Amino acid sequence: xxxxxxxxxxxxxxxxxxxxxxxxxxxxxxxxxxxxxxxxxxxxxxxxxxxxxxxxxxxxxxxxxxxxxxxxxxxxxxxxxxxxxxxxxxxxxxxxxxxxxxxxxxxxxxxxxxxxxxxxxxxxxxxxxxxxxxxxxxxxxxxxxxxxxxxxxxxxxxxxxxxxxxxxxxxxxxxxxxxxxxxxxxxxxxxxxxxxxxxxxxxxxxxxxxxxxxxxxxxxxxxxxxxxxxxxxxxxxxxxxxxxxxxxxxxxxxxxxxxxxxxxxxxxxxxxxxxxxxxxxxxxxxxxxxxxxxxxxxxxxxxxxxxxxxxxxxxxxxxxxxxxxxxxxxxxxxxxxxxxxxxxxxxxxxxxxxxxxxxxxxxxxxxxxxxxxxxxxxxxxxxxxxxxxxxxxxxxxxxxxxxxxxxxxxxxxxxxxxxxxxxxxxxxxxxxxxxxxxxxxxx
Numbered sequence: 001x002x003x004x005x006x007x008x009x010x011x012x013x014x015x016x017x018x019x020x021x022x023x024x025x026x027x028x029x030x031x032x033x034x035x036x037x038x039x040x041x042x043x044x045x046x047x048x049x050x051x052x053x054x055x056x057x058x059x060x061x062x063x064x065x066x067x068x069x070x071x072x073x074x075x076x077x078x079x080x081x082x083x084x085x086x087x088x089x090x091x092x093x094x095x096x097x098x099x100x101x102x103x104x105x106x107x108x109x110x111x112x113x114x115x116x117x118x119x120x121x122x123x124x125x126x127x128x129x130x131x132x133x134x135x136x137x138x139x140x141x142x143x144x145x146x147x148x149x150x151x152x153x154x155x156x157x158x159x160x161x162x163x164x165x166x167x168x169x170x171x172x173x174x175x176x177x178x179x180x181x182x183x184x185x186x187x188x189x190x191x192x193x194x195x196x197x198x199x200x201x202x203x204x205x206x207x208x209x210x211x212x213x214x215x216x217x218x219x220x221x222x223x224x225x226x227x228x229x230x231x232x233x234x235x236x237x238x239x240x241x242x243x244x245x246x247x248x249x250x251x252x253x254x255x256x257x258x259x260x261x262x263x264x265x266x267x268x269x270x271x272x273x274x275x276x277x278x279x280x281x282x283x284x285x286x287x288x289x290x291x292x293x294x295x296x297x298x299x300x301x302x303x304x305x306x307x308x309x310x311x312x313x314x315x316x317x318x319x320x321x322x323x324x325x326x327x328x329x330x331x332x333x334x335x336x337x338x339x340x341x342x343x344x345x346x347x348x349x350x351x352x353x354x355x356x357x358x359x360x361x362x363x364x365x366x367x368x369x370x371x372x373x374x375x376x377x378x379x380x381x382x383x384x385x386x387x388x389x390x391x392x393x394x395x396x397x398x399x400x401x402x403x404x405x406x407x408x409x410x411x412x413x414x415x416x417x418x419x420x421x422x423x424x425x426x427x428x429x430x431x432x433x434x435x436x437x438x439x440x441x442x443x
Contacts, residue, residue, distance in 0.1 A: 001383070001388040001395075003383070003399060003406060003407060005026075005396070005399070005400075006026050006028065006406050009023075009024075009025050009026060010028060024400045024405035025141075025405070026143075026400075026404060026405035026406040027104055027105065027141075027142050027143035027404075028143070029105060029143050029170040029171065029404065029406070030105045030143070030167050030170065031167050031168070031170045031409070031411060031412070031415075032166065032167040032168045032170075032415065033167075036167065037166075037167070038166060038167070039073035039074055039105075039106070039107065039165065039166065039167065040073055040103070041071060041072055041073025041074070041103050041106070042070070042072050042073060042074075043059060043072060043073065043074045043075070043076060043165070044072040044074070044075045044076070044098060045059065045075075045076050045078070046075065046076070046077045046078070046094040046095070046098075047077070047078045047079075047081070047094070048077060048078070048079045048081070048082055048087060048088075048090035048091045048093075048094050049079060049080070049081030049082040049083060049087040049090055050081040051078045051079075051080050051081035052080070052081065053078060053080050053111070053151075053152075053153075053154055054154065055076065055078060055111060055154040055157075055161075057154070058154040058155060058157070058158050058161060059076065059161065059165075061158065062158065062161060062162045062165065070101070071101050071102070071103045072098070072101065072102060072103065072106065073102075073103045073105075073106050073107065074102075074106060074107040074108070074109070074165050075095070075098060075099075075102060075106070075107070075108045075109070076108075076109050076110075076111065076161075076165070077091065077094055077095060077108070077109070077110050077111065078111045079091055079110050079111060079112055079113075079129055080111050080112060080113040080151070081113075082112075082113075082125050082126065082129070083119070083121060083122040083125055083126075084121045084122070084125050085121075085124075085125065087125055088125055088128055088129075088132075091110075091129070091132065095108070095136075099136070099140065102140065102142075102144055104142040104143050104144070105142070105143040105144065105167075105170070106140075106142070106143075106144045106145075107144065107145055107146075107147075107164060107165050107169070108136065108140065108144065108145070108146040108147075109146075109147055109148075109149060109161065109164050109165060110129055110132075110133055110146075110147070110148045110149070111148075111149055111150075111151060111154075112126050112129045112148050112149065112150045112151075113126055113150060113151075113152070114126075114150055114152065114178070115127060126150075129148055130148060130176050133146050133147065133148040133174065133176065134146075134174045134438070137173045137174040137403050137438045138174070138403045138438065140403075143170075143404065144173075145164075145169060145170070145172060145173035145174075145404075145438075146173055146174065147164050147169075147172065147173060147174070147175045147176075147177065148175070148176045148177070149161065149164070149177050149178075149179060150176065150177070150178045150179065151178075151179040152179075152180070152181075153179075153181070153427075156179055156180070156181060156182055156427035157179040157427065158424060159419060159422045159424040159425045159428075160177060160179055160419070160425070160427075160428060163415075163416075163419040164177075168415040168416075168418075168419065169415070169416070169419075170412060170415075171404065171408040171409070171412035171435055171436070171437050172412070172416060172433065172434070172435055173403055173404065173437060173438040174403065174434075174438035175433055175434060175438075177428065177431055177433065178428075178430075178431060179427045179428055180427050180429065181427060182426035182427040183367040183368065183371070183426065183429070184326065184327050184328075184367055184371040184372060184373055184426040184429075200229075201228060201229030202228050202229065202422050202423055202424070203225060203228040203229040203230035203278075203279070203418075203421065203422070203423070204229035204230075205229070206229070206230050206231070206278035206279060206423075207230065207231045207232075207233065207273065207275070207276070207277050207278050207279070208222075208225045208230040208231070208232050208233065208277075208278060208279035208280075208281065208421065209232075209233040209235055209256070209269065209273070209277055209279070209280055209281065210222045210225070210232060210233070210234060210235065210281040210283055211235045211236070211260050211281065211282055211283050211284035211314075212235070212236055212260075212283040212284030212285060213232070213233075213234035213235055213236055213244065213247060213281075213283065214234060214236035214240040214243035214244040214246075214247055215236075215240070215243055215247075215385075216384045216385065216386070216410060217283060217333070217379070217382065217384065217410045217413050217414070218234075218236070218281075218283040218284070219234075219247050219410070220409075220410035220411050220413065220414040221281055221283055221410075221413065221414040221417050221418075222234050222247055222248075222251060222253070223247075223250075223251060223414065224411065224414035224415060224417070224418045225279065225281075225414075225417070225418055225421060226251040226252065226253060228418055228421075228422075230278075230279060230421075231252075231253055231254070232248070232251050232253035232254075233248075233253060233254045233255075233256050233272075233273065233277075234247050234248045234251075234253055234254070234255050234256065235256040235257075235258055235260065235269070235284075236255075236256075236257065236258075236284070237257070237258070237259050237260075238257040238258070238259065240257075241255065241257040244256070244257060254272075256269070256272055260284050260306065260310045260314065261305050261306055261309070261310045263313070265310065265313065265314050265317075266313060266314040266315075266316070266317025266318055266321070267317060267321070269314065269317075269318060269323065270317070270318060270321045270323040273323060276322070276323055276324070276325045277318065277323050277324050277325065277328065278324075278325055278327070278328050278329065279328065279329045279330075279331070279421045280314075280315070280318065280324060280328070280329070280330045280331070281331045281332075281333075281417055281421070282311045282314075282315070282330070282331070282332040282333060282355070283333045284306060284307075284310070285306060285307045285333060285351075286302060286303055286306045286307065287303065287345065287348050287386075288300075288302060288303050288347060288348075289344040289345055289348070290344055291343070291344050291346075292346045295346065295347065299347065300346075300347045303347040303348055303351050304347060304350065304351050304354075306351075307348065307351035307352065307354075307355070308350075308351040308352075308354040308355060308358075311332060311355060311358065312358060315330060315358070315362070319366065319370055319372070324370065324372050326370065326371035326372070327371055327372075327423065327426065328370075328371070328372040328373075329372065329373050329375075329420060329421045329422075329425070330366070330372060330373065330374045330375070331375055331376065331377065331417050331420045331421055332355045332358065332359060332374070332375075332376045332377075333355070333376065333377055333378075333379070333413070334352045334353075334355045334356050334359075334376040334377065334378040334432055335348070335349075335352040335378055335379060336378055336379070336380045336434060336436050336439050336441055336442050337349045337352055338350075338351070338352025338353035338354070338355065338356055338378065339352075339353070339356070339378060339432075339434070339441075339442040340439075340441040340442030352378075355376055356376060356378075356432050358374075359374050359375060359376045359430060359431075359432060360430055360432075362374045363375070363429045363430030364429070364430065367429050373420070373425070373426055373428065373429040374429065374430065375420045375428060375429065375430065375431045375432070375433070376431070376432045376433070377413055377416045377417055377420070377432075377433055377434075377435050378432055378433065378434045378435065378436070379408065379412075379413050379434075379435045379436065380398075380402060380408065380434065380435065380436025380437060380439040380441075381398035381399055381401075381402070381407045381408065381436070381437075381439070382407060382408045382409065382410060382412070382413060382435075383407045383408065383409055383410075384410060387407065401439060401440045401441065402436055402437035402438055402439045402440060403437055403438035403440075404437035404438070405437075406437065407437075408435060408436065408437055412435050413435050416433055416435050420433070
């Protein structure tokens, strides 16, 4: 369903009325397209504190080198050297004069350091950057986003910086992303795409399976991974077989009709993919909303079974069977309902919080034992057929209760998934990235 309020506020009368009445004034987001693959404008690179890092080469490789003192499309502030309150004053001094000049749909990315538990002054200053990032994200307006990347090696963060400093991250704001060392690196071989993160088909030669891929967000994820060169396997329940085949045929992939809750689902996936799997996207999910006092077990059990138990079982089975190749990626779909909770969704919130627990616990072990990263995307209000059926008042609240004052699109979740699935994203592990326009709900 079209967001008519967004369209109205883009008109002259709409801008006037929304300003006079103090109503949200969303700016239409510019997303990636072949005709507009990058931000339109230059980059301003600033530093606060004494940094031992030099991100300039990475930014230049990403096509984002060079300063723009006019109206920059992006600002990168290296705050890795901030170790005390005086360093935080340098953050203010660096961004205060330029934040108003950032172009519409612009990007601000702060680079921070891991918290030093042996130095509580450094830890306090670096933790302060999180509150600063989230607060600025709520202020910047005009479709802009603000994110914080904690890193020790700019080269390991190249795919992350490319994503955050591009139109692909249009609905990702207020996030803190930790980039460590790449424990899953593989030697590039012919057909596997460019490991450095450059090139138009980074997933060429790779096989990606998307559960619940026949429609909605799953279909968008499958399409985006195929755009990036992956051979996509579209898995969905047999009842959705026709839709799965339609999507697979359009993408040049394979349809796999299968109930993901079947006890042998993992074994059947492994059998269908004898050459192995590089990317596993757990997207299948259902809702059975009702307040807990009115929720019988028949509405509780299927949500936990589809959204969580099947994810645990199939992940365990595919890792144990070696179906997921070294250098592989697991991306699970959580939800802000699993972070902030939601009335009438104790079952759904529990299942999605369980996915977050799975990611955080499994990620270090999967990387060490299997060379596989495990991350999650946590969508907020995304414009789908399901949200179009939500009552008007609740739907409008969902759209406006974020820093961008609008709902996201399935492609926003898909682009975030594609970044986490990228061969060069091996240093991003155990992260839960909200795709919610910086929702006002939750952390």
